[in-house]
Amino acid sequence: MISKDTQKKKRILVLYYSQTGQLTSAVRSMLAPLEAVGHDFDITWEILQPEKPYPFPWPFLEFFNVFPESVHLVAPAMKPVSFAKDSRFDLIILAYQVWFLSPSLPVTGFLKSEGAAVLRDTPVITLIVCRNMWLNAQEKVKALLKAVGARHIDNAVLVDQGPPLATFVTTPRWLLTGAKNGFWGVFPPAGVSSSDIADASRFGRAIVDALKRNGQKSLGTMLSGLGAVKVNPNYVASERIAHRSFYIWGKLLLALGARESRLRKAALCVYVVFLLFMILTVVPLGIITRALLKPFLRRSLEREVLRLEEPSGSSTERMAVYR
Numbered sequence: 001m002i003s004k005d006t007q008k009k010k011r012i013l014v015l016y017y018s019q020t021g022q023l024t025s026a027v028r029s030m031l032a033p034l035e036a037v038g039h040d041f042d043i044t045w046e047i048l049q050p051e052k053p054y055p056f057p058w059p060f061l062e063f064f065n066v067f068p069e070s071v072h073l074v075a076p077a078m079k080p081v082s083f084a085k086d087s088r089f090d091l092i093i094l095a096y097q098v099w100f101l102s103p104s105l106p107v108t109g110f111l112k113s114e115g116a117a118v119l120r121d122t123p124v125i126t127l128i129v130c131r132n133m134w135l136n137a138q139e140k141v142k143a144l145l146k147a148v149g150a151r152h153i154d155n156a157v158l159v160d161q162g163p164p165l166a167t168f169v170t171t172p173r174w175l176l177t178g179a180k181n182g183f184w185g186v187f188p189p190a191g192v193s194s195s196d197i198a199d200a201s202r203f204g205r206a207i208v209d210a211l212k213r214n215g216q217k218s219l220g221t222m223l224s225g226l227g228a229v230k231v232n233p234n235y236v237a238s239e240r241i242a243h244r245s246f247y248i249w250g251k252l253l254l255a256l257g258a259r260e261s262r263l264r265k266a267a268l269c270v271y272v273v274f275l276l277f278m279i280l281t282v283v284p285l286g287i288i289t290r291a292l293l294k295p296f297l298r299r300s301l302e303r304e305v306l307r308l309e310e311p312s313g314s315s316t317e318r319m320a321v322y323r
């Protein structure tokens with residue numbers, strides 16, 4: 001029997017920001033099953049808007065120039081949110097993209113703003129849509145959610161199509177020029193595939209079921225068994241090393257001044273050359289070292305992968321039900 005609680009309209013808040021519209025398509029696909037049974041759910045869509053918009057496509061130097069603030073979580077000034085300060089929701093979806101192994105600046109801006117109080121004591125599902133390196137960013141978002149007293153119950157991730165070596169070319173090409181098409185017969189179109197975006201609706205179907213079943217009872221994970229995330233063990237150490245470098249250089253660049261500072265821009269040029277050198281030397285060295293150490297580190301790496309895949313996990317046993 002359905003309880004009175006279960007019959008009450010569920011209030012859902014969707015917080016998102018997108019430059020190209022890709023993340024918007026993904027979160028809309030995820031929420032489509034909830035909109036289809038509209039009478040049960042009251043959905044508020046809230047775009048997170050920085051006071052000063054970021055450019056797209058990105059001018060080359062501007063792109064790298066946001067890494068110090070991104071990595072050090074320096075919040076940009078944000079436009080006020082449109083929901084009332086004391087609004088309460090049954091569920092919040094926080095959809096974000098990754099900038100330099102960190103949450104994008106508009107998302108950091110929101111999480112550090114007054115508006116983030118809406119997250120307190122509320123179940124939150126994060127949806128990440130990025131190239132493929134999201135582990136560090138999610139650790140930072142988890143900490144920011146914890147700081148505002150949110151209850152993080154699920155995480156789902158969509159990554160760009162094609163092998164990492166291809167997206168290493170297609171994603172920056174897209175971000176710096178706006179060109180998204182595949183080319184030369186070897187490079188796929190940039191971004192997440194349209195089938196992966198369409199498949200995100202399985203999360204929505206599972207959410208509809210869970211919300212209808214749960215009523216006002218405390219919500220646990222709703223997206224387990226749906227292949228919500230998949231941690232690539234090879235990225236665990238690479239992300240850590242890259243983040244360390246971003247962190248140290250970011251600190252130096254922040255000390256040199258704001259994004260407009262000429263001195264900072266000059267130092268940034270040196271960093272970009274250093275970064276390219278690192279990618280051409282340290283990355284291949286890292287791959288070799290990892291292969292050599294793999295037998296000795298397997299156990300601890302497996303544990304770390306499981307931890308990073310929490311709370312939703314990578315198992316797929318419920319996929320057939322919600323496809």
Ligand SMILES: Cc1cc2nc3c(=O)[nH]c(=O)nc-3n(C[C@H](O)[C@H](O)[C@H](O)COP(=O)(O)O)c2cc1C
Nearest residue numbers: 018019020022023097098099100101130131132133
């Ligand atoms: C400044 C910048 C830095 C980025 N850094 C990363 C990154 O570290 N890891 C990653 O997987 N994707 C990274 N991306 C790709 C984004 O996560 C995202 O896929 C892309 O910007 C499209 O998102 P959109 O919905 O805002 O258009 C970066 C994008 C930008 C603009």
